Amino acid sequence: MPFLAVMVSGGCTATADKVPPETSKQPFRAEFGERGFATILNAPPAEFTAVLPSDPPSRTAEQIAADEQFQRVADFQGRVSDEVAELSRRLEREERGNYVSVYYDNEGDPSVVFQFLRDGPGTLRKYTRHPRFFGKTVRWSMEQMQTDAQWMWETFREDRVLQSTGIAANHVTAEVVVSEEEFRALVARKGVTIPEPVNLKFRAAPIVPLINPPRPAARDEAVPAAVAPHIRIFPRHDRPAGSVNAIGSRAKIVLEDGCFRAANHDDALVLFPFGARLFVDAQNYLAFGREETPGYARVGETVVFMGSIYEVTEPVLVGPIHAACGPGKVIKVEGLESADARDRQQASDNEVNALRRLRESYGLDEA
Template sequence: MMMWFSSAVGTILAGIVLSAPAPAPARPLSDAPAASRMIQDVQVPKALFYASLDASGYWLCDRELKRTQARRFDRLYGDRVVRLAGAITTREGSGWSNDAILTPCRRYADKRSARSDGDAAMQRFESVLSGMENRYGLSVAATGMASSPVPHGATINPSGYATILSAPPTGPITAPPIAPPPPPADGRPTPLPMTSEARAARERMMNPDDATREAAQALDRRIGRAERGNYVGMRIVRDPGPRFAFQFRRDAAATLARYTRDARFTSREGGLTRAELQPVFDEWWKRFEPFRLVGGGSVYEFDGVVRFDMNIDEAGFREIAARERWTLPERLTLRFSPPRNLRSIDPALARYVRVFARADRHPAIINQALLSGRIVLRDGCFRVTGGEEGGEALVIFGRDVELGLDAQGYMVLKHPDSGRAAPRIGERMMWAGPLGYSEADPNVKTLRARCGAGPIVAMGVPDSAFRSE
């Protein structure tokens, strides 16, 4: 008996199949049922049945998700699975005995999680299927079968990898224009209505006037000289109106009263001086920098902490910290990047691409200059042409970018947090930068090993230049 478990939100028992039937004799591919149906009906050899369960969607409870995964499975692997089933049966028989199969089905809280698990299962199955095909003399090269649809506009090189040099732009978002307001009857602009609460809120967000600012700056210099070791600094607070607050480590109200009783100024207590916090900043910056963990940081005297903006998510950091046996001080706070997107490349496209290189770090700080170029695929390697520096360079994408197909069959770049149409490989794109990359990044090393030397452009999350304009 075999039982299957999942980390999905819910798992229920789907059924028990006793004495699983042997698969029917292999038929010509044109007459054979869909591979996913053969698996559902346990009409494939035992080894292939168990290898196919995850990728074919056999385990899904939701019928719509099950049908979607089965269609993807049949499109990518259908002919190969049917052919392999026949080869195994002919050589070794079905492999089934009086086994009992206990298989639960899985429920998901959302389609995105199901799709992610399905993508991962397809990638695992591709490796298993290729190995079984080699074992039974049915490799793709030997049979001449195509395992994946060719992206629209791509040409396949003798190497087996694809080239895409151009593609029509995805186009702008089409939305109905907003009708302008009718002109005022007297020809003069009509002021926007503002309630008394809105006016008060606007006043609270304003800074103190110039005279108050000059007086505060003079007082700041005076206190800074006289209260070294206790004085933290000056800042603007709103309680509720804008005032300058002078912050001290201890006895704040009494200390400020020795210098002024001006109602425009107030006191705050707490925090630490820069002299106390700077050693923490310097020590941990030096520890983090060799691992490319930190994108920026600063000393926050008023809060009494050092804060770093991290280029890595919390899970990745915890792994490194445990390995290095780091114990973080209380005065150090870290702001992590969002969790990594585990989806990378659609399994249908893997055979056409030498490497889909993504940075292993998520930059905490991104320059906002608008850069552009045409991203192409040349013999399986992504390159950018027509950029600001001219020539052609290899490309490494942002950590969470995905490679897939759009509804028209074009190869596109996707991002999980963007609801915008995905730009197509071969069209001109724009991105924020410049972004750096590190030769220490394992993905950069893989990119160079598979696509050669030369300049590399890191481009984060590009968008269609047509849409950006």
């Protein structure tokens, strides 16, 4: 059997092992103004070596069983989807005010559940005898649940305590990002009552304080003590991001006179993601994170993340930034991974995967 000899480039960026003498006495590499505030317009990416992807592991019994269940569900839905759609349309016409919704139950032997406000099993039997179609009696109409979900957002929008809402089988789920104690106190202060169909979930992690605005660098635990005198503010969002758009974004983050800006987005001021931190790396560059983990980014280079870049306007977030840095547009970045490191890793992954596909297609041995 022929074999294929390959060499995959790991991809690395070289940086100096030693800090130049002229910067060794500085708290970090930057230009410092008369008032001590730092400016960093460019920085080389940190050293990075791409990790070669390993061969896919053998599938476990649980994974095989899950695949088989997925196939059963897909086959079942493929057989009945047209019938379900037609029956649902008929129920909407003939059971108006009683019919609520339909969903697939994919646990065990797959089935379809049609929900009604009154006598679910008996109502469904008037229209079908399919052995895997079941009628269920529920309390709330779809209109009621949609109204209650919208009420939650309208009532608590300014407080920014909701991470998400969703309509499940017959209730509204509301994910709350503050503690239950703080949320209940907020509800009491507003003098409102949570609608009965709403199930509150306090599983959003991490739980955050109700009031948690950006603060000056000198009083910010995310900023090293030696760095704090040289930046005006390191503003982070006060809530976890939750779901973000499935789109890759990039921003070059620079520091100008102690203020963080996005150089490739009209020099807009920057709001960083919840939980972001600063540190000084071994080469004396100011960087994002806690330590030199693979792919960390330095201030002055381009970062990459999943999610759209958007303008932030909430006064509690932009107010402290404007107070420290003056007026201007503020944008949110959702992550702080080095774009250079991501590109190198992606190139390495693409090369390795292309070679694997070649071996699999032609039956070649790996040298």
